[in-house]
Each structure stands twice: as structure tokens, then as C-alpha cells.
Amino acid sequence: MDIRHMLKLYHYWSSTCSRRVRITLAEKQIDWTSHHVDIHRKKEQLEEWYKQINPNSYVPALDHDGRILIESLVIMQYLDEVYDTGTSLVPDDAYRRGMMRIWMDRFEYAVHKAVNALSHSRSHSDKFVGVSHDELKALWMKVGNPEKRRILLHRLEYGVSEAEEASAIERIENVLDMMEAQLAQTPWLCGDTLTLADIAMAPYPERFEANKLDMLTDFSKRPHYGNWVAKIQSLPSYKEAYAFPNPDAA
Numbered sequence: 001m002d003i004r005h006m007l008k009l010y011h012y013w014s015s016t017c018s019r020r021v022r023i024t025l026a027e028k029q030i031d032w033t034s035h036h037v038d039i040h041r042k043k044e045q046l047e048e049w050y051k052q053i054n055p056n057s058y059v060p061a062l063d064h065d066g067r068i069l070i071e072s073l074v075i076m077q078y079l080d081e082v083y084d085t086g087t088s089l090v091p092d093d094a095y096r097r098g099m100m101r102i103w104m105d106r107f108e109y110a111v112h113k114a115v116n117a118l119s120h121s122r123s124h125s126d127k128f129v130g131v132s133h134d135e136l137k138a139l140w141m142k143v144g145n146p147e148k149r150r151i152l153l154h155r156l157e158y159g160v161s162e163a164e165e166a167s168a169i170e171r172i173e174n175v176l177d178m179m180e181a182q183l184a185q186t187p188w189l190c191g192d193t194l195t196l197a198d199i200a201m202a203p204y205p206e207r208f209e210a211n212k213l214d215m216l217t218d219f220s221k222r223p224h225y226g227n228w229v230a231k232i233q234s235l236p237s238y239k240e241a242y243a244f245p246n247p248d249a250a
């Protein structure tokens, strides 16, 4: 039986975490089927059927032969482990594997969370036009993940403060500085070849640009990082992941 035909990805076309997984799938040339979850207009992530799949109310989630995995970084590692397609995205060396996981951790806990705060008033605000305060509050009460629920309810009342934005930018700059130092020594974050560490960060430079975060897109300060961005964005797997259209577009 061909296991590749039982792989279904629950995802959203423009979500960074979904794009990480789609780049991994494309890089490893794994066949998959799509279940698009409209987290924007229909807010399907808050519906009960989806919370049975991902209790956190997040995309992505992977269904492999009826078994569900959540968390994009875990899904990426699972795909690499399970599918021996001739392309490995995890270093053979245990130390480099450890370093790969440290990078992935930084991208999740420093970069992803910070970008989310910065996007709140920039690219996410248009989602809520015409929705009343009480309607939004009722929606956010349905968020499965208690931390995310608390953050959204807090932002509904108080927005994102300047201090919070400054701290988010500082955390991202700190990671970019670490990347610059590493990429001055090796072409990719864990050595000579592309790994899941690079893919975990791949969608964020485009987010920085979309949110007009000029201090993060000025590559003259970090030229090695700038070269890495150009290189990763020109990968066929990146282009394929970004070419996924919005099936719910009017």
C-alpha cells in the first residue's frame, strides 16, 4: 500500500506555519491532499469539527492514515523521518541535529510569536472590519488554546502597545543577528546543506516585507542573511509552496 496517498494537510494558503510544511512537502517531493481551512473569513479553526483535529484552533494539522499530528515543526520532522525520498532535511550528525532544533525553537518562540504581535495592527486588522467588539469577544472565547485566547482577548481590549511592538522587534533582530553570524560561516544554518532549520524560518522575510518592517528588511546591516533570503526564496520548493492559491477567494 502506498502511504503517500493517505496524507492530508489541513492548512491555510497564506499562513506561515502552513507554508513551512508545504515547503517541506515540496522539497521532499511527497504527494499530499489538501484540506483548506479558512482561518480568515469563515474562522473554521474555531469550529468544533476542527477543534477535534487541532484543539489549539491553529493550522496546520496533518492526517496520516487517520492519525493526526499538530505543530508545524513537529510535522516537518515527522515527514522527514517517515518519507525516505532520497532527500534528507535533517543532519546526520547528532550535534548539528541539536543545533537544527535550537534554531527551530528560536523561530517558533522568538520570531513567530513576535511576528504575530506585529501583524496584529498591520495585516490582521482588516479581518475584523464590520465585526463588533461583542461578536469578536464571543469568537475569541471559542479559541481552544488558553494562552492564545488570553492574548486575543487582551488585544481586543488594549491592542498591541508600543512597548510590546518594540520588544517584538528586538527579539526578531536578536535572532537575525545570530543568523548573520552563522551564515557568515556556512551557506545554510546547519552547514553545507538545506535543513528544516532553514525551512522553519523561510516564510518570515516575506512577512517582514508585507508588514513594512523596514528595520528587518534592510540587508545592508546583515548581508549574509540577505543572501540567505534570496537563496531560500528562489528554491523551487519555496515557489511551489507560495503558489498555493486561496481556494476561498471570491
Ligand SMILES: N[C@@H](CCC(=O)N[C@@H](CS)C(=O)NCC(=O)O)C(=O)O
Binding pocket: 015, 016, 017, 018, 039, 045, 057, 058, 059, 060, 070, 071, 072, 073, 108
Ligand atoms: N505553533 C503552531 C502555531 C500555529 C499558528 O500560529 N497558526 C496560525 C497561522 S500561521 C493560525 O492558525 N492562526 C489562527 C488564528 O489566527 O486564529 C505551529 O507551529 O503549528
